[in-house]
Amino acid sequence: MARKNQKAPWEPEEEIIWVSKSEMKRDMEELQKLGEELVGLKPSTLAKFPLSEDLAEAIHDAQRFKNEARRRQLQRIGKLMRYEDPEPIQAALDKVRNKHSQNTAVLHKLEQLRDRIVEQGDTAIDEVMELYPAADRQRLRQLARQAAKEKSSNKPAKAFREIFQVLKELNDEEF
Missing domain, CATH: 1.10.60.30 (PSPTO4464-like domains)
Incomplete structure (x- = not known):
């Protein structure tokens, strides 16, 4: 008699991909750097980017801030970038650089x-x-x-x- 918890040999097992904490940190730092580059752009150029309202507002605020407030805002932007798809944003940024x-x-x-x-x-x-x-x-x-x-x-x-x-x-x- 077969056990209930046992999978049949012909069913594929799900592969679990482990990501180290260091790798996750590197990914988050990359997103934060991308956000910093967005903060450095002019508002007219930024309007062409595919950004969510929250992220666009956070970038606008960071452009106004100085020193410590700016650093904290950049961290917030990095956190908001985790919920965005970075590929279209990176593609738009590359397009601006290439222009x-x-x-x-x-x-x-x-x-x-x-x-x-x-x-x-x-x-x-x-x-x-x-x-x-x-x-x-x-x-x-x-x-x-x-x-x-x-x-x-x-x-x-x-x-x-x-x-x-x-x-x-x-x-x-x-x-």
């Missing part, structure tokens, strides 16, 4: 284009016209000649900076 990197890359690309306009003249301006059809070819040629003249006579690079501003405006209009 800054993308903006920097675009500005570097525009600087290189400006340098080519000053050095190569019409061939580089033709490239700009392909990229930005709304560009004023005559204005770019005029600025390129002026920048080359300023460079040769060691004058301040006013036209050089103005070419960059024109390219930046064209890029902003496109997006």
Whole structure:
């Protein structure tokens, strides 16, 4: 006769995963660090994050506090983060960080284009016209000649900076 408490051999046993206290502490510290990063963001950026009302309010309060009150509030945020799913928050934070990197890359690309306009003249301006059809070819040629003249006579690079501003405006209009 079979015992009542005994499982049948064909039923799978549930696997128990033991988590050490140190590992739990590390996880909580990571959540608190994530919360600290959220506190450092601007309110307009924070509005785009998928946060619960309690967490959003706690972050807003932490932004106002100083010293010890801020430290305690950050601990509270860490505690509230335990009940949140950190993956969408982390993904949104990564997106915000990446946006800054993308903006920097675009500005570097525009600087290189400006340098080519000053050095190569019409061939580089033709490239700009392909990229930005709304560009004023005559204005770019005029600025390129002026920048080359300023460079040769060691004058301040006013036209050089103005070419960059024109390219930046064209890029902003496109997006």
